[in-house]
Amino acid sequence: MSATPVRALALTARAAQPAIAALTSAARRGLLAAMAAQLRAGSTTILAANAGDMARAQAAGLSAALRDRLYLDAARVAASADALDAIAAQPDVLGQVTRRETLPNGLVVEHQRIALGLVAMIYEARPNVTADAAALCLKAGNAVILRGGSEARASNAAIAACLHAALRAAGLPAAAVSVIGDPAREHVLELLQLSDLIDLAIPRGGESLIRFVAEHARVPVIKHYKGVCHLYVDRAADPAMALDLLIDGKTSRPGVCNAIETLLVHADIAPRFLPTALTALAAHGVEVRGCARTRAYADAVLPASADDYAAEFLDLILAVRVVDGVDAALAHIAQYGSDHTEVIATNDAQAAERFVRGTRSAAVMVNASSRFNDGAELGLGAEIGISTTRLHAYGPMGAEALTIERYVVRGAGQVRSR
Numbered sequence: 001m002s003a004t005p006v007r008a009l010a011l012t013a014r015a016a017q018p019a020i021a022a023l024t025s026a027a028r029r030g031l032l033a034a035m036a037a038q039l040r041a042g043s044t045t046i047l048a049a050n051a052g053d054m055a056r057a058q059a060a061g062l063s064a065a066l067r068d069r070l071y072l073d074a075a076r077v078a079a080s081a082d083a084l085d086a087i088a089a090q091p092d093v094l095g096q097v098t099r100r101e102t103l104p105n106g107l108v109v110e111h112q113r114i115a116l117g118l119v120a121m122i123y124e125a126r127p128n129v130t131a132d133a134a135a136l137c138l139k140a141g142n143a144v145i146l147r148g149g150s151e152a153r154a155s156n157a158a159i160a161a162c163l164h165a166a167l168r169a170a171g172l173p174a175a176a177v178s179v180i181g182d183p184a185r186e187h188v189l190e191l192l193q194l195s196d197l198i199d200l201a202i203p204r205g206g207e208s209l210i211r212f213v214a215e216h217a218r219v220p221v222i223k224h225y226k227g228v229c230h231l232y233v234d235r236a237a238d239p240a241m242a243l244d245l246l247i248d249g250k251t252s253r254p255g256v257c258n259a260i261e262t263l264l265v266h267a268d269i270a271p272r273f274l275p276t277a278l279t280a281l282a283a284h285g286v287e288v289r290g291c292a293r294t295r296a297y298a299d300a301v302l303p304a305s306a307d308d309y310a311a312e313f314l315d316l317i318l319a320v321r322v323v324d325g326v327d328a329a330l331a332h333i334a335q336y337g338s339d340h341t342e343v344i345a346t347n348d349a350q351a352a353e354r355f356v357r358g359t360r361s362a363a364v365m366v367n368a369s370s371r372f373n374d375g376a377e378l379g380l381g382a383e384i385g386i387s388t389t390r391l392h393a394y395g396p397m398g399a400e401a402l403t404i405e406r407y408v409v410r411g412a413g414q415v416r417s418r
Contacts, residue, residue, distance in 0.1 A: 006190045009178050010197040013143045014118050016173035021115045021141035023172075025092035031170050032088035032135050038162035039081040039131060046077055049158035050127065057151050065255030065314040069125040070152055080128045080159075084135045086381035093400045094141045097408075108410040113403040115141030117199035120191055121384065122147045122213055124205030127155035132375075132382040133202075134163050134177045140402035143176045145198075147191065149205065150183035157181065185212070192217040202397075204385045207312070222393060224385035226312040227257030227340040229370045232329040232355065234346035235268040241367065242345035243277055249343065249370040251284045255314045257386065258341050258373045262309055262319040264329045267293070270322050274298075286316045293322035309336040326351050330358040337361060339388045341373040362388055362395035 003011060023031070039046070050072040057067050099111040119142050121133040130146055137144035148156040156179065164174040180187055192201060195218045203213035204224040214221055231249055233242045249260035265274055270293070278298045281288055288294075289304040301320070308319040309332070323329045326344075333342055343365040344355040352366045363373040363386075373396065375383025380398030387393045393401035 004190060006180065006187050007194065007197075009175075009180065010118065010145060010191065010194050012173075012175040013145050013178040014197050016176040016178075017115070017118055017141075017143035019172055020138055020143060020176050021094065023141075025094075027170070028092065028139060028141075029088045031166060031172070032084050032139060034166040034169060035131070035135060035163050036081040036084035036088070038166045039077060039084065039159070042158065042162045043074060043077045046127075046155065046158045046162070047072060047074065049154035050152075053127075053152055053155050060151075062151060063255075063314070066125050066151065068253065068255045070127065070155070072127060072155060076128065080131045083128075083132060083376055083382040086376070087135045087139050087399065090139070090381055090399065093139075093403050098405060105414055106412060107414055110408040110410070111405045112408045113400070114406055116402055116404055118143050118145065118197060119384075119402065120145045120147070120198045120201040120219070122188055122191075122201060122203045122205070122209065124149035124209055125151055126204075127152045127159055129204060129384075130156045130159040130179075131163065133384045134160075136382060136384045136397075136399050137402055138176065139399040142199075142402055143178070145178045145180065145191065147180040147188055148183075153181065153183060188213070189216055192219060195219050200402075202385050220391070221389070222385070222387045222391055222397070223389045224257070225340070225388040226338050227259065227386075228261050228310060228312050228336060228338040229258060229341040229343070229373075230262045230264055230329075230333050230337060231260045231343045231345065231370065232264040232323075232326070232333075233266060233269060233273055234326060234344060234348060234351050234355075235266040236348035236351060237266075237269060237273070237345040238347060239269065239273045239276065242273060243280060245343060245345055245367070245369050246277060247280055247284065250281070250286060250318055251316065252371060254316050256371075257312070258370050259314070260318070260343070260370050261311060261313055262321065262332075262336070264321050264323050264332060265294075266326075266329075267322050267324050270294075270297070274320075274322075281318060284316070286318050288318050288320055290320035291322060294320045306336075312338070326354050326358070330355065333359055333361075340386065341365065341370045343368070343370050362386060 096113040198219040274297045290301040295301045341363045375396040383396040
């Protein structure tokens with residue numbers, strides 16, 4: 001029986017991976033730089049394809065948040081190319097020895113980083129992920145299968161064409177970056193069953209996509225789950241700084257996973273902070289849903305439900321709650337959070353450390369915006385996702401997170417006598 005198209009694609013991608021892993025550090029660096037150059041050269045074609053995707057998204061009634069994720073302009077294409085250059089410039093992780101020790105019997109035991117193999121990236125809306133995911137996988141010596149959403153089909157194809165051109169020019173198999181062009185979900189389902197070919201699946205998108213992948217996969221999955229991110233304004237916070245963190249975290253790009261969705265305010269600072277904060281949020285067009293103590297500060301605040309506190313709005317909507325201290329804030333986060341990003345605004349070092357120790361989220365920010373939980377901002381060049389799954393990677397995943405450590409044991413003829 002012949003292989004299905006999805007299995008055939010995976011077989012070809014798997015066969016291409018050793019050629020990537022065998023490249024020298026300089027060759028991989030050159031390949032990624034060439035991909036960045038191809039993106040810049042192909043910018044006009046990419047933007048034309050994206051304009052078609054945007055028109056179809058508008059006609060289909062996609063939300064403003066999804067359209068923002070889908071949208072490309074010249075600056076965003078240039079930023080994607082810059083990200084590839086940044087990934088290329090990073091130190092090579094393949095073959096890196098992270099630990100070495102000599103045992104009493106003379107054996108030298110090393111921990112060495114090697115490629116995972118073949119990664120399946122399943123994502124929605126964001127066409128920049130096509131380039132970012134491919135570059136990070138290649139940097140780590142992996143091949144990748146990309147399955148983007150139907151809303152970005154033309155944009156993804158145009159970007160992938162640039163990446164393939166660079167691979168071919170380097171004499172490398174284009175299958176190292178394979179694309180499933182048909183967005184039908186049955187192809188995703190089949191891909192997730194290929195435990196003999198796929199080493200890791202990474203879903204990145206809406207909650208329904210993440211759940212579908214997690215529930216149906218027979219391969220390891222690292223989830224980029226929803227971002228129910230909190231800002232806790234402590235009693236010892238600088239109100240002006242806390243307001244800056246709030247406005248940046250909520251309004252700079254409300255449709256992204258590291259945007260603030262819930263504001264928690266210590267009861268002692270609420271009289272000074274909340275009136276100003278609510279006025280500023282209203283000026284930015286933010287709808288506020290709050291607890292009874294929050295609603296006492298502004299008539300426009302709507303009642304908040306438990307569902308609101310658990311929501312990733314991805315919009316100009318914010319849930320607010322007044323709490324009685326850092327422990328109450330941590331209890332709220334434990335109940336409603338998604339292990340993505342938490343922020344504390346405080347000048348009290350002890351409160352800050354209590355908050356850091358008390359939350360288990362992938363990133364904790366002390367007096368810094370939630371928007372910094374991003375691979376590029378944290379020095380990774382780009383990210384393939386922000387892992388909220390506690391496996392070998394947690395938080396923004398760069399090239400290093402796409403490798404694993406193995407043992408290399410060096411001896412001089414030692415044998416085990418028992």
